[in-house]
Amino acid sequence: MNDAFDDSFRAVLAEYEARDASEADLPHTLETRDQRLLPVGREGAQLLHAMIVGAGAKNILELGTSYGYSTLWLADAARKTGGHVRSLDVSAQKQAYAKTMLGKAGLDRFVTFEAGDALEIIPRLAGPFELVFLDIWKELYVPCLELVAPKLAPGGVIAADNMIHPEIVREKALVYRRAVRAKPGMASVLLSVGSGIEVSRLVGPLDEGL
Numbered sequence: 001m002n003d004a005f006d007d008s009f010r011a012v013l014a015e016y017e018a019r020d021a022s023e024a025d026l027p028h029t030l031e032t033r034d035q036r037l038l039p040v041g042r043e044g045a046q047l048l049h050a051m052i053v054g055a056g057a058k059n060i061l062e063l064g065t066s067y068g069y070s071t072l073w074l075a076d077a078a079r080k081t082g083g084h085v086r087s088l089d090v091s092a093q094k095q096a097y098a099k100t101m102l103g104k105a106g107l108d109r110f111v112t113f114e115a116g117d118a119l120e121i122i123p124r125l126a127g128p129f130e131l132v133f134l135d136i137w138k139e140l141y142v143p144c145l146e147l148v149a150p151k152l153a154p155g156g157v158i159a160a161d162n163m164i165h166p167e168i169v170r171e172k173a174l175v176y177r178r179a180v181r182a183k184p185g186m187a188s189v190l191l192s193v194g195s196g197i198e199v200s201r202l203v204g205p206l207d208e209g210l
Contacts, residue, residue, distance in 0.1 A: 004080075005076065006106075008104065008105045008106050009072070009076055009105050009107070011104070011105075012072060012101050012102075012104050012105040013072065015101070015104075016067075016068075016069045016072065016101070017042070019067075020069075040069065040070045040073075040133075040135060040161050040194055040195070040197075041194040041195065042194075043193050043194045044070075044161060044193050044194030044195065044197055045069070045070055045072075045073040045194075046073070047159075047191070047193050047194075047197065048070065048073055048074060048077070048131070048133060048159060049073045049074075049076065049077045051131060051157060051159070051199075052074065052077035052078070052080075052081060052083070052130075052131055053077050053080050053081060055130060055131070055155075055157075056081050057077075057081060057083060057130035057131045058078070058081050058082060058083030058084065058130060059083060059084065059127070059128065059129050059130050059153070060074055060077070060078055060083055060084065060085045060086070060129065060130065060131050060132075060133070061085075061086050061087075061088075061125070061127075061129045061131070061132045061133070061148065062074055062085055062086070062087040062088065062132075062133045062135070063088055063118050063122075063132065063133065063134050063135065063136045063144055063148070064088070064089060064118075064133075064134070064135040064136035064137075065087040065088065065089035065091075065094060065095050065098050065113060066089060066091075066094055066098070066135070067094050067097050067098055067101075068087075068094075068095075068097060068098025068099070068101050068102060070133060070135060071085065071087050071098050071102060071111060072101065072102060072105060072107065074087075074111075074133065075102055075105075075107035075108075075110040075111050076105075076107055076110075078110045078111075079107060079110050083110075083130075084110055084111070084112065085110060085111045085112070086111075086112045086114065086125065087111055087112070087113050087114070088113075088114050088115075088116070088118045088121055088122075089113075089115060089136075090115065090116065090117060090118070091115065092115035095113045095115050098113065099111075099113055118136060118140065118144055119140065119143055119144070119147065122144065122147040122148055122151070123147060125151060126151075127151030127152070127153070128151055128152060128153035128154075128156065129148070129151055129152055129153060129156055130152075130153045130155075130156050130157070131156065131157050131158075131159065132148050132152070132156070132157070132158045132159070133159050133161070134148075134158055134159065134160040134161065135160075135161040135162070138162065138169040138172035138173060138176070139172060141160060141172065141173075141175075141176040141179075142175060142176055142179045145158070145176065145179060145180055145183075149183060149186070149202075149206055150206060152202045153202075154202060155201065155202060155203070156201070156202045157199060157200065157201050157202075158180065158198075158199075158200045159197050159198070159199050159200075160173075160176060160180070160197065160198040160200070161194070161195055161196075161197055162195045162196065163176075163177060163190055163195070163196035163197060163198045164190075164192065164195055164196025165195040165196060166195070173196070173198075176198070177190065177198050180198060180200045181200075183200075183206060184204065184205065184206055184207070185202055185203060185204035185205050185206045185207075186200050186201070186202060186203070186206070187200070187201050187203045188200035188201075
């Protein structure tokens with residue numbers, strides 16, 4: 001790992017990855033999804049971190065805190081750019097865990113957590129967002145896309161996880177990929193990183209009539 005990461009970050013990352021390893025034998029089912037860490041994984045997280053730092057992105061939105069693995073990486077990137085992360089999740093309990101972990105890494109001040117229904121929260125967020133990480137329940141991907149796309153900064157990116165794995169969500173992932181690629185002004189590519197990440201960049205107006 002790059003030496004730019006400090007010891008507290010490394011210690012918390014190791015704690016997360018130890019938990020993930022301990023859950024490896026749990027099945028990927030709807031019944032177990034709230035029990036699992038379900039992280040984006042080291043490769044996917046490094047990609048997000050590099051995109052934020054490389055672009056100097058400051059206004060970052062995470063849809064799906066879960067237990068905070070990806071939030072850790074987003075917060076460290078925000079620290080490096082002088083930015084801030086707003087992280088949404090329906091579970092206040094999971095966010096409490098995430099906040100504790102980020103506190104151990106000294107990164108909690110770079111994140112605002114908000115618990116509730118993303119479809120209700122997104123409309124009142126000001127934006128514009130330079131990077132949106134989409135890792136919420138897959139049936140919400142397209143509704144979230146419709147709400148967040150108009151709040152992207154010019155050149156802003158939506159990165160959506162689980163486009164390839166696990167197989168149980170692949171059909172919903174394909175629906176999302178078709179929807180984002182059909183949007184005027186969006187350029188999109190599927191990267192076989194981690195569980196598969198669709199990276200979509202706003203390169204022109206979303207409204208065909210503009």
